[in-house]
Amino acid sequence: MKGKGSYIGELEELILLVVGILGDDAYAVGVLKEIRDQTGREVNISGIHAVLARLEEKGWLNSSMGGASKVRGGRRKRFYTLTSAGREMLDQVRSMRENLYAQLPQGASYSFST
Amino acid sequence: MKDIFDYKPPKWADRFLKWFCNPELLEQIQGDVHELFYWRLEEKGYQKAKNSFIWDVLRLFRWSNIKRSNKTQKLNNMGIFKNYFKIGVRNLWKQRLSSTINVLGLSIALACSIVSFKWIEYSYVKDNTHENLDDIFLVTHWEEKDSEKIWNGATDNNLRQEILKSVPGIEKSTRYSFYRAGTKVSGKETTTFSLFVDEAYLDIFSFQLVAGNINALSQPDQVVINEDAALRFFGQELAIDKTLELKIGEEWKTFKVGAVLKEKPNNSSMQNYVLVNYSHFEQLLRKSRDTWNANFFIQRQSGVASEIIQSAMDDLIPIHNKDNEINPYSYFHLESLRTMALNSLEIDNSVGSAPALAPNIVLGAISVFMLLLAVFNFINISLAMVMKRLKEIGIRKVIGGQRRQLIFQFLVENFLVCAFSLCLGLLLAGSFLLPAFNEISGSNLILDIWRHQNFWIFLVTILLFITFVSGIYPAVVASAYKPTQILKKAVSSRGNKGLSSVLLTFQMILAMITIVAAVMFVHTGRVNQARDWGYDQYNKLSVNIPDSVYQASFLAFLESKPEVLRIAGTKSSIGRELNGYEFKNGEVNYYAEFFEVGASYPGLLEVELVEGRLFDPELESDLNNTLVVNESFMARMQLEFNPDGTTVYQDSIQYTIVGVVKDFFYWSPDTRIRGMAMRAVPENQYRSYLIEMEEGDIVAQRDELLEELKEIADDQLFGIGIQAEAFDNHFEEAKGIRNIMLFTASIAVLIACIGLYGLVNINVSSHIKMYGIRKVLGASGIELGLTVLKRFRYVIIFAVVIGCALAVLLIGQLLGEIYAYYPKIGFGPLTVSVLLLLSVSLFTVNFQIQKVKRLNPAETLRTE
Numbered sequence: 001m002k003g004k005g006s007y008i009g010e011l012e013e014l015i016l017l018v019v020g021i022l023g024d025d026a027y028a029v030g031v032l033k034e035i036r037d038q039t040g041r042e043v044n045i046s047g048i049h050a051v052l053a054r055l056e057e058k059g060w061l062n063s064s065m066g067g068a069s070k071v072r073g074g075r076r077k078r079f080y081t082l083t084s085a086g087r088e089m090l091d092q093v094r095s096m097r098e099n100l101y102a103q104l105p106q107g108a109s110y111s112f113s114t
Numbered sequence: 115m116k117d118i119f120d121y122k123p124p125k126w127a128d129r130f131l132k133w134f135c136n137p138e139l140l141e142q143i144q145g146d147v148h149e150l151f152y153w154r155l156e157e158k159g160y161q162k163a164k165n166s167f168i169w170d171v172l173r174l175f176r177w178s179n180i181k182r183s184n185k186t187q188k189l190n191n192m193g194i195f196k197n198y199f200k201i202g203v204r205n206l207w208k209q210r211l212s213s214t215i216n217v218l219g220l221s222i223a224l225a226c227s228i229v230s231f232k233w234i235e236y237s238y239v240k241d242n243t244h245e246n247l248d249d250i251f252l253v254t255h256w257e258e259k260d261s262e263k264i265w266n267g268a269t270d271n272n273l274r275q276e277i278l279k280s281v282p283g284i285e286k287s288t289r290y291s292f293y294r295a296g297t298k299v300s301g302k303e304t305t306t307f308s309l310f311v312d313e314a315y316l317d318i319f320s321f322q323l324v325a326g327n328i329n330a331l332s333q334p335d336q337v338v339i340n341e342d343a344a345l346r347f348f349g350q351e352l353a354i355d356k357t358l359e360l361k362i363g364e365e366w367k368t369f370k371v372g373a374v375l376k377e378k379p380n381n382s383s384m385q386n387y388v389l390v391n392y393s394h395f396e397q398l399l400r401k402s403r404d405t406w407n408a409n410f411f412i413q414r415q416s417g418v419a420s421e422i423i424q425s426a427m428d429d430l431i432p433i434h435n436k437d438n439e440i441n442p443y444s445y446f447h448l449e450s451l452r453t454m455a456l457n458s459l460e461i462d463n464s465v466g467s468a469p470a471l472a473p474n475i476v477l478g479a480i481s482v483f484m485l486l487l488a489v490f491n492f493i494n495i496s497l498a499m500v501m502k503r504l505k506e507i508g509i510r511k512v513i514g515g516q517r518r519q520l521i522f523q524f525l526v527e528n529f530l531v532c533a534f535s536l537c538l539g540l541l542l543a544g545s546f547l548l549p550a551f552n553e554i555s556g557s558n559l560i561l562d563i564w565r566h567q568n569f570w571i572f573l574v575t576i577l578l579f580i581t582f583v584s585g586i587y588p589a590v591v592a593s594a595y596k597p598t599q600i601l602k603k604a605v606s607s608r609g610n611k612g613l614s615s616v617l618l619t620f621q622m623i624l625a626m627i628t629i630v631a632a633v634m635f636v637h638t639g640r641v642n643q644a645r646d647w648g649y650d651q652y653n654k655l656s657v658n659i660p661d662s663v664y665q666a667s668f669l670a671f672l673e674s675k676p677e678v679l680r681i682a683g684t685k686s687s688i689g690r691e692l693n694g695y696e697f698k699n700g701e702v703n704y705y706a707e708f709f710e711v712g713a714s715y716p717g718l719l720e721v722e723l724v725e726g727r728l729f730d731p732e733l734e735s736d737l738n739n740t741l742v743v744n745e746s747f748m749a750r751m752q753l754e755f756n757p758d759g760t761t762v763y764q765d766s767i768q769y770t771i772v773g774v775v776k777d778f779f780y781w782s783p784d785t786r787i788r789g790m791a792m793r794a795v796p797e798n799q800y801r802s803y804l805i806e807m808e809e810g811d812i813v814a815q816r817d818e819l820l821e822e823l824k825e826i827a828d829d830q831l832f833g834i835g836i837q838a839e840a841f842d843n844h845f846e847e848a849k850g851i852r853n854i855m856l857f858t859a860s861i862a863v864l865i866a867c868i869g870l871y872g873l874v875n876i877n878v879s880s881h882i883k884m885y886g887i888r889k890v891l892g893a894s895g896i897e898l899g900l901t902v903l904k905r906f907r908y909v910i911i912f913a914v915v916i917g918c919a920l921a922v923l924l925i926g927q928l929l930g931e932i933y934a935y936y937p938k939i940g941f942g943p944l945t946v947s948v949l950l951l952l953s954v955s956l957f958t959v960n961f962q963i964q965k966v967k968r969l970n971p972a973e974t975l976r977t978e
Contacts, residue, residue, distance in 0.1 A: 028146045029153070045146055046173035053178065065142070070119070071152040075145030 060086030223488035224539030296361030330372020383466025528585030626917025648778025689840030747789030782844035
């Protein structure tokens with residue numbers, strides 16, 4: 001993990017996942033739409049840009065330019081792809097979470113007081 | 115249905131994004147927000163999409179998007195500048211004819227404006243050579259006179275003494291009074307304008323010392339003179355310690371020259387011809403009065419506010435006014451030396467002279483005209499030049515040049531051309547124009563580029579102004595073309611035909627006006643010189659009598675000469691002097707010109723009698739308060755001639771008008787004839803003889819008489835004037851302005867023709883194929899010429915018509931401002947002017963016609 005901090009935030013994880021899902025077609029607006037469609041969450045484009053840039057810096061994403069379109073006024077997109085380190089990170093987070101989830105006592109009573 | 119692309123995201127937000135965003139990130143970010151905009155447009159409508167777009171942009175305004183990575187900063191800008199420069203120079207060289215035309219026209223115009231700037235600045239910046247400039251004031255005050263408020267520059271002498279006693283903050287002071295004193299140097303007697311000042315005068319005002327002691331004025335028996343006076347009195351000899359006698363009042367006093375100063379600077383209001391200690395003037399005045407008014411200058415202690423001094427002075431006014439109820443002082447005002455000369459028209463008894471407005475306006479107008487002409491040329495030609503570079507613009511745009519950068523590139527190029535023209539203009543002004551102008555105007559302006567701050571400001575301003583005005587339009591127009599159109603050759607490279615025609619028309623109109631001005635000034639000069647003076651000025655000499663002692667001997671000698679036909683003595687000689695007196699007829703007051711003549715003088719001049727009679731030399735009674743007046747006098751005084759005696763008053767003396775003569779030019783034909791009265795004086799008052807000679811070479815006759823009379827006159831100085839040359843000085847002066855007009859017109863025509871030449875040249879070369887084809891098809895030289903001319907005929911016809919109309923209006927007014935009498939701008943002068951303009955333009959166009967005629971169609975049609 002190239003020595004950068006290995007901590008991953010909640011939004012970072014979400015975006016990293018979506019980039020993985022979208023495969024070759026992952027760019028900021030695509031990610032934004034996908035998150036909205038799948039989770040109903042409205043994330044601002046500036047937030048997505050910031051997170052994507054941070055993830056790339058941490059080495060979990062790669063990027064390249066390409067794919068101009070008319071709605072973009074002929075401007076290219078920056079496409080992101082998941083790196084193996086990114087994939088590994090996702091696996092790690094998932095196994096950690098499943099591990100923790102498994103330890104949840106079955107049928108335990110929930111406290112309803114504050 | 116509307117296409118979604120008819121909707122655009124809010125422009126300002128887009129621009130804002132573009133402005134703050136790191137260029138490396140801009141493409142993806144801008145693309146994203148645009149994509150989002152069109153997505154939301156379809157989902158939520160235009161208004162929502164717009165708002166979200168703005169919101170997105172504002173949210174993107176964060177440091178990580180703003181900060182530039184170091185890489186872009188390191189991009190070498192010199193490369194592109196080198197490229198600009200190289201391309202610029204190549205372009206100028208490739209189109210060297212047009213470039214030369216541009217530079218030439220502009221530098222001539224700039225030289226003109228440099229000269230007029232020098233002149234105008236010179237006439238407005240006065241007295242700035244005095245070191246203590248900011249601390250020197252003329253003490254002025256407002257007073258009431260006949261219930262009117264008057265600004266007076268002279269202060270009561272007693273009040274001055276009180277001021278010096280009690281008002282704080284005054285470091286030095288001096289009085290300043292002129293007096294025309296008889297002067298005797300080694301036996302020769304003349305008169306001199308002497309200036310009486312207090313000792314501190316040379317401390318307060320800075321004049322350069324040539325020799326002697328700068329404190330000489332503290333010795334009452336010493337005078338300080340300047341080099342000019344030293345040369346006049348003592349020739350080349352050293353003036354220091356030489357003696358000089360001055361007649362102050364009736365008393366001759368002997369002085370020693372204590373110091374010699376350099377002549378005062380041109381723009382100094384303070385004189386320094388002959389400076390004498392004020393005590394002598396005071397002694398003279400004390401004989402007849404207790405107090406008098408004199409100019410009073412103070413130098414304040416540095417740091418003291420002038421308001422404090424003023425109010426301390428005001429405190430003395432009540433006491434002063436007690437003894438002085440006729441015109442009491444209201445309050446004091448300290449007039450700074452900086453503004454004194456400029457305000458001198460409003461201050462009574464002031465020092466210095468305000469600049470004359472008319473020449474400044476004329477010069478200013480001329481240089482603005484010239485600059486306009488040259489700038490129009492420039493716009494026209496650079497527009498055409500830029501049109502030949504459209505491909506360069508296309509390429510630059512395709513490889514990512516922005517419009518702003520293109521405009522900048524053109525402006526930089528333009529700046530270089532303008533700067534070069536300015537250098538050339540300076541050279542032209544310094545080496546040719548300014549010396550010529552000095553010659554005409556009798557000034558001595560110099561181009562001191564290095565030590566002259568105002569001049570620098572002027573140069574920089576005018577350079578930037580010209581660069582911008584001449585460059586911005588072509589740059590904006592050219593950079594607006596779309597690269598696709600340029601490269602597809604969809605743009606006609608002929609440029610903006612309409613605009614260049616309008617500019618050319620304007621130039622031609624200006625040229626037309628200046629030509630009419632020149633023609634009219636030449637014409638007026640001729641007409642005025644040939645004007646009938648109203649009396650017979652030919653074959654007449656005016657012999658001065660040096661001293662009354664010689665009156666009889668001169669008369670006897672003149673009478674003995676056979677070639678002298680008639681002789682008339684007189685006190686004032688017409689054409690050489692003017693004197694005014696106020697006359698009264700009941701309620702009517704009029705200030706008329708007044709001549710005291712011998713009884714036979716008007717008869718000898720052969721003025722034309724209208725009513726009554728001239729003076730009768732036989733009639734003793736004519737010497738007693740009788741007048742011969744001109745028609746204007748009668749009209750202005752509202753008098754009717756009555757053979758039994760029409761009377762007017764001068765003070766309390768009653769005069770009887772015995773005759774009325776036709777108006778004649780007692781002064782130059784450039785000045786309006788006013789009311790004039792002649793009074794007969796007895797023989798013992800004669801100061802000169804007017805004699806009529808036999809017809810012949812008047813100059814030779816004069817010289818001969820002068821030689822012979824000199825023997826009679828011992829060593830006394832006297833002169834003989836030729837009556838017909840009385841106004842030659844005025845005509846010489848009028849020639850000055852005529853020359854300026856001629857010069858202006860030539861330059862204006864030159865610049866306009868340069869412009870015409872340039873445009874025709876461009877026109878011909880952009881249609882060179884057409885001419886080739888015409889030639890191949892058998893067009894004759896004349897037909898080709900007509901084709902060239904065709905495009906410009908309306909421009910020239912229009913310019914001629916409008917130019918003539920404007921010229922009649924404007925030049926008529928200008929002539930009226932300068933000459934009292936001038937011929938109407940008639941058909942003749944206008945025709946001459948039009949023909950001049952037409953022939954010069956034809957001559958210019960002819961160059962190109964010849965080129966077209968010589969052109970080989972095979973050459974021009976072969977290429978491409």
